[in-house]
Amino acid sequence: xxxxxxxxxxxxxxxxxxxxxxxxxxxxxxxxxxxxxxxxxxxxxxxxxxxxxxxxxxxxxxxxxxxxxxxxxxxxxxxxxxxxxxxxxxxxxxxxxxxxxxxxxxxxxxxxxxxxxxxxxxxxxxxxxxxxxxxxxxxxxxxxxxxxxxxxxxxxxxxxxxxxxxxxxxxxxxxxxxxxxxxxxxxxxxxxxxxxxxxxxxxxxxxxxxxxxxxxxxxxxxxxxxxxxxxxxxxxxxxxxxxxxxxxxxxxxxxxxxxxxxxxxxxxxxxxxxxxxxxxxxxxxxxxxxxxxxxxxxxxxxxxxxxxxxxxxxxxxxxxxxxxxxxx
Amino acid sequence: xxxxxxxxxxxxxxxxxxxxxxxxxxxxxxxxxxxxxxxxxxxxxxxxxxxxxxxxxxxxxxxxxxxxxxxxxxxxxxxxxxxxxxxxxxxxxxxxxxxxxxxxxxxxxxxxxxxxxxxxxxxxxxxxxxxxxxxxxxxxxxxxxxxxxxxxxxxxxxxxxxxxxxxxxxxxxxxxxxxxxxxxxxxxxxxxxxxxxxxxxxxxxxxxxxxxxxxxxxxxxxxxxxxxxxxxxxxxxxxxxxxxxxxxxxxxxxxxxxxxxxxxxxxxxxxxxxxxxxxxxxxxxxxxxxxxxxxxxxxxxxxxxxxxxxxxxxxxxxxxxxxx
Numbered sequence: 001x002x003x004x005x006x007x008x009x010x011x012x013x014x015x016x017x018x019x020x021x022x023x024x025x026x027x028x029x030x031x032x033x034x035x036x037x038x039x040x041x042x043x044x045x046x047x048x049x050x051x052x053x054x055x056x057x058x059x060x061x062x063x064x065x066x067x068x069x070x071x072x073x074x075x076x077x078x079x080x081x082x083x084x085x086x087x088x089x090x091x092x093x094x095x096x097x098x099x100x101x102x103x104x105x106x107x108x109x110x111x112x113x114x115x116x117x118x119x120x121x122x123x124x125x126x127x128x129x130x131x132x133x134x135x136x137x138x139x140x141x142x143x144x145x146x147x148x149x150x151x152x153x154x155x156x157x158x159x160x161x162x163x164x165x166x167x168x169x170x171x172x173x174x175x176x177x178x179x180x181x182x183x184x185x186x187x188x189x190x191x192x193x194x195x196x197x198x199x200x201x202x203x204x205x206x207x208x209x210x211x212x213x214x215x216x217x218x219x220x221x222x223x224x225x226x227x228x229x230x231x232x233x234x235x236x237x238x239x240x241x242x243x244x245x246x247x248x249x250x251x252x253x254x255x256x257x258x259x260x261x262x263x264x265x266x267x268x269x270x271x272x273x274x275x276x277x278x279x280x281x282x283x284x285x286x287x288x289x290x291x292x293x294x295x296x297x298x299x300x301x302x303x304x305x306x307x308x309x310x311x312x313x314x315x316x317x318x319x320x321x322x323x324x325x326x327x328x
Numbered sequence: 329x330x331x332x333x334x335x336x337x338x339x340x341x342x343x344x345x346x347x348x349x350x351x352x353x354x355x356x357x358x359x360x361x362x363x364x365x366x367x368x369x370x371x372x373x374x375x376x377x378x379x380x381x382x383x384x385x386x387x388x389x390x391x392x393x394x395x396x397x398x399x400x401x402x403x404x405x406x407x408x409x410x411x412x413x414x415x416x417x418x419x420x421x422x423x424x425x426x427x428x429x430x431x432x433x434x435x436x437x438x439x440x441x442x443x444x445x446x447x448x449x450x451x452x453x454x455x456x457x458x459x460x461x462x463x464x465x466x467x468x469x470x471x472x473x474x475x476x477x478x479x480x481x482x483x484x485x486x487x488x489x490x491x492x493x494x495x496x497x498x499x500x501x502x503x504x505x506x507x508x509x510x511x512x513x514x515x516x517x518x519x520x521x522x523x524x525x526x527x528x529x530x531x532x533x534x535x536x537x538x539x540x541x542x543x544x545x546x547x548x549x550x551x552x553x554x555x556x557x558x559x560x561x562x563x564x565x566x567x568x569x570x571x572x573x574x575x576x577x578x579x580x581x582x583x584x585x586x587x588x589x590x591x592x593x594x595x596x597x598x599x600x601x602x603x604x605x606x607x608x609x610x611x612x613x614x615x616x617x618x619x620x621x622x623x624x625x626x627x628x629x630x631x632x633x634x635x636x637x638x639x640x641x642x643x644x645x646x647x648x649x650x651x652x
Binding site for chain 2 (some may be wrong): 051052158160161186189190191192193194196197215216217218219221222240242245253256257258259260261262263264265266267268269273275276279280
């Protein structure tokens, strides 16, 4: 375990909700992330997939303390990142950086590209003008932008170019871990491929580890080494990339993969879909037992009363499902 | 081939802005037969939505100006039709569903009163008759308790349920043509699969023509009979879905297919298309793709290519074909 780039242990993010606008207590909680443990290995891209509302973004944001986690641990380099305060926290923050979905919202419109890239350096590392300029030029080069971009403002760039700037900003402190939250979801296919290739390239070039959060299972298949599937605040399956797509074990993963269209008419029309019935249950009032029991085709009595936990079914492949436990 | 229900000829829809004329749609021709699904594929800014909305009169003029062309619906040119005629056709014979089911439903009105509106307006039904038809339409799109749903407000529904309501609303008048503009883009994949199934089923029952606009090649592969590929306001390629996916003749279509991530295979590399889509207000009159095209020739910069027919019902616009 000590070799991992990051270890997340039993992380919970519960948001208090009021029943009504004027109700006095906040006694109920929306369990966005409900006990997630995962390990990020050095130099790997871990795909985190799930549908909207499954808690994948809450998890990513809680790891870097953008949301306050309710409980749990995040260990980076042997230190519990969540318990740090003050100067040690500021130092540790340089190790984990984030790339957001919307490059229109994540870059300050009143700052030039130079200022955007200089800010993290000035805060954490250096004020030396020459050093700043050198580092900034280097990181721009890495993401494929020319130094003419330095004096421009974000609005002068297209979505894909802005995402390159956001990537340069994430790289500039030389972090160990990058959390990318849907970084290509707002981009067109032709530009999306450019950014995916860039993310792959910087991962190898700097040997960093990445959590790639996405709802798009095809994109995740291309970029990830290992994939974790989330449903209603919990990880239901983790497996190496090819194994997950070749032999998904959790009924939810199976349904999810079967629903993604293939850009090939003959294959697409011959596919058998595993339909999901019903609606996603509310995370304020999740089902007792297995969170997926209300929509699962293989549900039996035990699923409704007891919650399954992740169990290993093959090397590096874990599933939380009683049906899989019955017939491993 | 039977007579097309809708035929658009050389449509030009330009926006007149302070920065100049933006040729959002520049000479698009296509037709749809009854019972057929025509997929329109393109990236953002390719003009795929503007093309459909312009001839329906859904974009204010100005800034839009129709610079030429015809849009024949059952022989009537929609571009010359009077506003009253258009009001009779829109939402009645030609219906449209949009990407954002939240913004296209009125949050103040119950689902029921929104659903019966087209029936009362277009089909001269009484409110009682309309209510019955609307409630059946909700059942047809897979809403389990239609009577309760009729009394609900839009915010009580999830995105998938709202899109079902939109489909039900579009289909109550039994339109001849349904234009679906990215109807599943805002939805999760499992919900998308349900919505596409419902659309296919209802099309088979009613025999309507569907124009399905999307940027998702996977969705098109599953639903369309024929596919149009658009780029920067121009039509690049048209053919049956098999033509376009297996025997594509246009470098852009080919590059788009290569750069699409796939769920069924592990791709070692994803050849991206370099560069960016062009600024539509600064087009030179050549092929808008030539700067990003790996195979461009000198002529591409100055002249838009003529149509080339690699096989019957399959056309492509590219100078490379002329050399062959």
